[in-house]
Amino acid sequence: MIEFVSSLCNHLNTPRYFLIYKPYLTLSQFSREGDKQTLADLEFDFPNDVYPVGRLDADSEGLLLLTNDKQLNHRLLNPKFRHNRTYYVQVDGQLTTEVTEQLSAGVTITVDGKPYRTLPANAQPLPEPALPARNPPIRYRANIPTSWLSILLHEGKNRQVRKMTAAVGFPTLRLVRWSIETFTADGMQPGDVRELSRDEVMRGLNL
Numbered sequence: 728m729i730e731f732v733s734s735l736c737n738h739l740n741t742p743r744y745f746l747i748y749k750p751y752l753t754l755s756q757f758s759r760e761g762d763k764q765t766l767a768d769l770e771f772d773f774p775n776d777v778y779p780v781g782r783l784d785a786d787s788e789g790l791l792l793l794t795n796d797k798q799l800n801h802r803l804l805n806p807k808f809r810h811n812r813t814y815y816v817q818v819d820g821q822l823t824t825e826v827t828e829q830l831s832a833g834v835t836i837t838v839d840g841k842p843y844r845t846l847p848a849n850a851q852p853l854p855e856p857a858l859p860a861r862n863p864p865i866r867y868r869a870n871i872p873t874s875w876l877s878i879l880l881h882e883g884k885n886r887q888v889r890k891m892t893a894a895v896g897f898p899t900l901r902l903v904r905w906s907i908e909t910f911t912a913d914g915m916q917p918g919d920v921r922e923l924s925r926d927e928v929m930r931g932l933n934l
Contacts, residue, residue: 742794742795742796742799742925743774743777743794743795743796743922744792744793744794744796744922744923744924744925744927744928745771745773745777745792745793745794745920745921745922745923746790746791746792746793746907746910746920746921746923747766747769747771747790747791747792747793747918747919747920747921748788748789748790748791748859748912748915748916748917748918748919749766749783749787749788749789749790749791749917750764750788750862750917750918751785751786751787751788751861751862751917752764752785752786753765753766753768753769753785754766754785755779755781755782755783755784755785755791756779756782757773757778763785766779766793769918769920770918771920773793774795776795777793777794777795778793778794778795778800779791779792779793780792780793780794780799780800780803780804781803781804781883783904784886784902786902787902787903787904788861788901788902788903788904788917789814789815789902789903789904789905789912790904790905790906790907790910790911790912790915791904792907792910792928794928796925799928799934802934803932806882809881809882810881810907810908810932810933811879811880811881811906811907811908812879812880812881812883812904812906812907812908813877813878813879813880813904813905813906814877814878814879814880814888814902814903814904814905815853815856815858815875815876815877815902815903815905816875816876816877816878816888816892816899816901816902816903817865817873817874817875817899817900817901817902818873818874818875818876818892818897818898818899818900819871819873819897819898819899819900820871820872820873820874820896820897821872821874822852822874822876822897824852826895826896826897827850827851827852827876828850829895830848830850830876830878830891830892830895831847831848831849831850832847833845833846833847833848834891834894834895835894836884836887836890836891836894837890838884838885843884845880845882845884845887845891846880846881846882848878848879848880848891849877849878849879850876850877850878850879851876851877852874852875852876853875853876853877854875855875856875856903856905858903859915859916859917861901862917865900865901873900874897877905878891888902889902907931907932908931908932908933909930909931909932909933910931910932
């Protein structure tokens with residue numbers, strides 16, 4: 728009996744790791760907030776002590792890491808431990824080289840009501856990527872072009888990507904977090920969940 732209880736405790740204390748593709752308009756939380764969709768609506772039975780590391784805004788999609796590993800959570804959320812995240816961004820208008828260079832060098836946005844200069848990033852023009860269809864889709868306007876770019880960041884201010892593209896005159900229409908370090912959303916659909924081992928997580932995050 729003692730061995731069984733000990734084994735059960737060890738199992739309960741074992742860190743669990745999940746990589747999900749957060750759907751559009753889903754909150755990055757399990758707790759209810761009115762009638763909005765949350766992670767609790769995904770067709771997966773997560774352990775009760777698992778929570779997202781960081782967040783994606785409701786109107787953003789893509790990769791989100793969930794875990795009950797508090798040490799990993801602390802490391803990834805601490806600004807001094809930078810980790811790369813790549814976003815695929817559809818913007819209103821025809822991008823130019825000058826604009827992507829501005830985004831890469833850093834632009835001034837507002838954070839907590841104060842001006843903030845973003846750290847250097849890597850912004851590149853991108854052919855329209857093969858992404859899962861968004862529901863509802865982006866409204867099509869025949870007379871107004873849109874463009875795609877990828878932005879690699881290692882900081883995560885609130886709504887940073889949207890604020891960055893707006894600062895250079897190109898409002899964001901669709902925002903997908905495509906990768907976290909070496910993990911990518913390749914082959915995933917909105918709502919997909921992948922459970923990972925600790926070794927897979929450490930390798931995938933280059934830790």
